[in-house]
């Protein structure tokens with residue numbers, strides 16, 4: 001495949017970004033999108049040009065690090081895949097592909113296509129955990145009977161990989177899908193009910209503090225989410241949040 005790549009280049013968070021154009025030939029349709037960028041970078045290094053910085057780690061759809069906005073879509077044109085799982089056969093020979101970083105005020109660009117998503121870490125730290133007794137007498141989680149339907153919903157919510165595509169896709173840069181998945185994975189289970197009110201209140205408060213926008217139910221996040229996280233989680237989080245406002249609990 002022969003491709004024209006239009007890639008966002010930005011030296012650092014303070015510098016002004018610019019779209020640079022690169023030509024790439026003989027790209028295998030079976031290569032992944034990140035492998036295609038590896039080939040581009042090898043060529044740039046050989047020419048003495050600074051390679052394009054982009055985020056990646058597992059390259060198998062698990063870590064949530066890869067975060068490219070490709071031809072106007074988070075993680076590109078395929079559905080329920082991350083950028084690292086996207087293959088070049090999804091594109092046409094001779095196509096021009098535009099590659100940008102995930103854009104949100106809460107995700108500042110670090111360099112080129114790399115953004116700082118530590119806002120998600122801080123939301124997690126605000127409440128995305130359960131407190132357990134580690135005295136050695138900890139009850140085995142499997143000893144608690146849990147309705148299968150709740151276990152399934154909690155598992156589905158827990159598949160969120162924190163990639164940030166929901167934020168990048170949303171016209172409001174809302175993080176509600178991410179936060180609601182992290183709230184739901186605990187609030188549906190008995191182990192998570194103890195701190196449920198405090199958790200949702202603190203995580204929503206941190207989400208607002210980080211500068212994410214509000215949800216207006218457009219549903220774009222659900223469509224672009226590589227893990228198919230359902231909007232039902234947002235409805236559940238809204239209910240849990242309202243409940244937290246009327247239930248007295250130590251915050």
Ligand code: SF4
Pocket residue numbers: 159160161162163164165166167177178181224225226227228229
């Ligand atoms: S909800 Fe989906 S799009 Fe948002 S961070 Fe989680 S996996 Fe990524």
Ligand code: FES
Pocket residue numbers: 055056057058059060061062063064065066082083084085
């Ligand atoms: S590199 Fe880990 S999900 Fe893409």
